Amino acid sequence: MRYAQPLPGSLVKRYHGWKATTFAENEAWYRRLAQEGQRPRAMVISCCDSRVHVTSIFGAEQGEFFIHRNIANLVPPHEPDGLRHGTSAAIEYAVTALHISQIIVLGHSQCGGVKGCEAMCSGHAPELERAESFVGRWMDLLRPGWEAVRGIADADARMEALEKQAVLISLENLMTFPFVAEAVKSGDLALHGLWNDITRGALEIYDARTDAFAPL
Structure with missing residues (x-):
């Protein structure tokens, strides 16, 4: 080559x-x-962002985590359409071959992908609207999240809320995979949603009982 x-x-x-x-x-x-x-017990789906160091956050060693990274830590819905799906393939392998017992979706502050979604959905990034934009079409996954938070007046608060929407949408989409749903319902698999503030080193976890993120 x-x-x-x-x-x-x-x-x-x-x-x-x-x-x-x-x-x-x-x-x-x-x-x-x-x-x-390898015998990892957990899969972590995190952002490609170089500032998010998954193993450092948890003090993990080699072999502990099965890690998949993509733009804005998004999980697409289950779509068995014969096309290439890298994230879906990683999830399938983790659950059906490695039999991991935890899936952690890890979002973070100052996410460039989420900022791109905000710009695109608000009409300020026409280049992402083009059909040939891989980033734009990937960030279409987050459009429902933008609709949910677009009414928040404060720009910083709206961005943080959208970053957390990326985590929640991914958790919802995980449950569209039959093998994930089956493992969750049988108690063999647990899903977790986390958000990392890279400025403060803070970590928040989504609590389904309160429908909110809370500090760990």
Whole structure:
């Protein structure tokens, strides 16, 4: 493939540093992971945003979480239409092959994808309205959430509410997958909705009893 390029020297240097320290100090653990395979208990669906470091937030090690990242941590509805669905494939594998017992949808503050949805739905991002925009068509998943919060006057409060709508819509869409719904109803799988304030390091969890997010 003639377009592939060598890694930047800075990344090569960081790799060798990791290999000589973290890997060398935990080589037996890495070997065990390779030989025995992965057995994560939880799947985390989070945003691609580089500021959201899932394993650091939970102090997790390799092998603990099955992680899927996409724009704005969205889960599409179950659509067995023969097309390619990366998020749906990850969910199916986690539930039916890895038999994870928890799915965590993790939203966050200052989400660029959610800001794009706000701009698109309010008519300020015509480029996202184009049929060929992958981001725009993906953010269509969040349009119902925008409709739910568009009446909030304060811009910051509206954005936070829309970020949390991304979590709630994803939880609802998870339940459209038959294998997810079956596992939830049997008690083998639990769904969790979280929102991370990256400025304060705060984490909030959705409480279905109060229909609100509350600090952990």
